[in-house]
Amino acid sequence: MRGNRVMDTVLRMEQLQKLDRNSYAPRYAQLVRILQGRIASGELRPGDRLPSEAQLCKQHRVSPMTVRRAINILSQLGIVVTSQGRGTFVNSIQFWAATFCLDGLQHVLEDEKGTTVKILEASIRLADERVAGELAIRTGQRTIYIRRLIYSQAKPFIYHREYVIYDPKRPIVESEMNVTSLKGLFERVGDSTLKRSTLTIEATVLKEEEAELLESPVQAPAFRLEHIFYDFDDRPVSWGWFICPGDRLRFTTVVGIRDEELRRR
Amino acid sequence: MRGNRVMDTVLRMEQLQKLDRNSYAPRYAQLVRILQGRIASGELRPGDRLPSEAQLCKQHRVSPMTVRRAINILSQLGIVVTSQGRGTFVNSIQFWAATFCLDGLQHVLEDEKGTTVKILEASIRLADERVAGELAIRTGQRTIYIRRLIYSQAKPFIYHREYVIYDPKRPIVESEMNVTSLKGLFERVGDSTLKRSTLTIEATVLKEEEAELLESPVQAPAFRLEHIFYDFDDRPVSWGWFICPGDRLRFTTVVGIRDEELRRR
DNA sequence: AAGTGGTCTAGACCACTAT
DNA sequence: TAGTGGTCTAGACCACTTT
Numbered sequence: 210m211r212g213n214r215v216m217d218t219v220l221r222m223e224q225l226q227k228l229d230r231n232s233y234a235p236r237y238a239q240l241v242r243i244l245q246g247r248i249a250s251g252e253l254r255p256g257d258r259l260p261s262e263a264q265l266c267k268q269h270r271v272s273p274m275t276v277r278r279a280i281n282i283l284s285q286l287g288i289v290v291t292s293q294g295r296g297t298f299v300n301s302i303q304f305w306a307a308t309f310c311l312d313g314l315q316h317v318l319e320d321e322k323g324t325t326v327k328i329l330e331a332s333i334r335l336a337d338e339r340v341a342g343e344l345a346i347r348t349g350q351r352t353i354y355i356r357r358l359i360y361s362q363a364k365p366f367i368y369h370r371e372y373v374i375y376d377p378k379r380p381i382v383e384s385e386m387n388v389t390s391l392k393g394l395f396e397r398v399g400d401s402t403l404k405r406s407t408l409t410i411e412a413t414v415l416k417e418e419e420a421e422l423l424e425s426p427v428q429a430p431a432f433r434l435e436h437i438f439y440d441f442d443d444r445p446v447s448w449g450w451f452i453c454p455g456d457r458l459r460f461t462t463v464v465g466i467r468d469e470e471l472r473r474r
Numbered sequence: 475m476r477g478n479r480v481m482d483t484v485l486r487m488e489q490l491q492k493l494d495r496n497s498y499a500p501r502y503a504q505l506v507r508i509l510q511g512r513i514a515s516g517e518l519r520p521g522d523r524l525p526s527e528a529q530l531c532k533q534h535r536v537s538p539m540t541v542r543r544a545i546n547i548l549s550q551l552g553i554v555v556t557s558q559g560r561g562t563f564v565n566s567i568q569f570w571a572a573t574f575c576l577d578g579l580q581h582v583l584e585d586e587k588g589t590t591v592k593i594l595e596a597s598i599r600l601a602d603e604r605v606a607g608e609l610a611i612r613t614g615q616r617t618i619y620i621r622r623l624i625y626s627q628a629k630p631f632i633y634h635r636e637y638v639i640y641d642p643k644r645p646i647v648e649s650e651m652n653v654t655s656l657k658g659l660f661e662r663v664g665d666s667t668l669k670r671s672t673l674t675i676e677a678t679v680l681k682e683e684e685a686e687l688l689e690s691p692v693q694a695p696a697f698r699l700e701h702i703f704y705d706f707d708d709r710p711v712s713w714g715w716f717i718c719p720g721d722r723l724r725f726t727t728v729v730g731i732r733d734e735e736l737r738r739r
Numbered sequence: 740a741a742g743t744g745g746t747c748t749a750g751a752c753c754a755c756t757a758t
Numbered sequence: 759t760a761g762t763g764g765t766c767t768a769g770a771c772c773a774c775t776t777t
Binding site: 406 | 514515516539566567569570571572573574575576577579668669670671672673674675676677678679693695696697704706720723724725726727728729730731732
Binding site: 526527528539542545556557558559560561562 | 761762763764765766
């Protein structure tokens with residue numbers, strides 16, 4: 210099937226796909242699209258070896274670094290895999306390599322006008338075993354317990370609870386109170402800048418209090434997004450979780466060859 | 475705070491962090507770690523400008539391409555943002571840029587011994603409106619309806635249902651039947667190789683049939699992972715969904731500066 | 740030994756931003 | 759105008775795999 214004359218002609222034609230040297234699109238990006246096209250068309254199938262980098266250099270009259278870059282991008286997209294000394298191969302679709310982004314939340318987070326944050330409670334609580342464990346402090350130590358309700362388009366959208374380490378030197382509460390945009394919420398806790406955060410997504414159902422606040426039925430499916438924020442000394446400063454009804458949030462992605470325009474990178 | 479003498483000394487000391495030119499670690503990777511360290515230590519804070527690429531070249535005695543590569547990696551990690559003509563800046567933690575990977579499933583998918591797939595049903599069904607819509611066919615057209623139960627360590631783990639377009643020319647059913655490893659399931663439908671797939675994650679609760687098969691309580695929280703597979707002609711060939719109880723699956727990620735070893739890329 | 744991908748150099752030109 | 763990031767060249771050397 211691969212070795213007949215018709216196929217060879219197709220191959221030759223495809224290889225003639227040329228770079229447009231006057232285009233504003235960078236050459237590496239054009240090369241990515243050309244190779245993607247050869248894979249998408251079925252000309253190069255999973256397991257097949259791509260032309261070597263030296264061959265691609267000659268064929269498209271570009272330097273090795275440019276070819277390298279194109280192949281790196283395809284590799285990061287999971288479309289090809291490289292193997293030193295052997296070659297570059299078309300990958301079969303890697304289902305579990307699919308990545309989901311929280312950008313479903315982004316439009317909400319960035320919509321300053323449509324999003325409001327209401328603080329339901331902010332009080333001192335002594336850490337129980339669970340809280341102490343998550344925040345790496347001793348039980349009985351003081352924390353600030355905060356409950357927030359986040360509205361999108363005037364409707365309750367997310368319910369957030371968190372425990373923040375209480376540090377008498379830093380008046381966290383006041384600055385936390387001033388957070389009315391959700392976006393600012395994640396950039397800093399109190400006046401300390403955050404270094405990193407661990408996030409976990411779980412499936413859950415709404416409990417009574419949650420359902421009431423979120424104006425949804427009890428037992429309705431929901432996402433639970435748990436977080437721990439760390440400061441620049443690698444100490445946890447905040448542990449909490451967001452609850453969002455399942456009918457208001459979903460995560461979507463595409464794995465394999467996308468036909469969209471290649472994004473700038 | 476930034477302009478005093480102590481800080482300047484710290485800055486000078488940090489800048490003396492040198493590349494180990496005998497190390498097996500590539501220079502761009504070492505440079506990434508050095509810059510990450512300067513950010514992680516709080517020396518460079520969100521909003522600060524990094525030294526220009528030319529300066530980094532001189533400081534670390536490497537070529538522009540090597541600096542470029544290091545900064546590209548930091549940029550892809552979301553740790554810095556670049557702006558042509560202005561400079562490269564330390565990013566504040568981008569909560570919504572968090573990406574979750576299905577690799578929580580990977581160990582299950584790749585564990586050939588511990589994972590088995592049992593086919594509960596495979597029958598011809600005429601497409602109703604919903605199925606026809608998803609698969610872009612006419613209502614009443616034939617599809618193959620397949621129900622599978624995936625076991626991990628001899629316990630039911632995931633329940634899968636899908637509709638596959640029926641093509642008399644391709645004996646899909648037999649080859650579908652032979653799929654006993656979950657891994658093979660996603661690489662091909664019948665004998666056609668897959669080009670891409672769209673995936674959506676939703677929160678749901680177990681219905682009666684699902685609960686019984688998965689040996690979990692009815693109404694228990696669960697993830698619903700819906701998929702459409704496309705062939706190389708961009709036509710949908712399969713629409714279906716996986717149901718997995720919430721207590722057996724979670725998605726975790728880290729956003730911001732990780733302290734792990736820098737992975738090869 | 741020959742071919743492959745992985746890293747790196749020392750420049751170049753360009754587009755964009757700030758002054 | 760000077761400085762910045764973005765792209766690109768035409769080579770080089772190395773580690774690895776296959777023959």
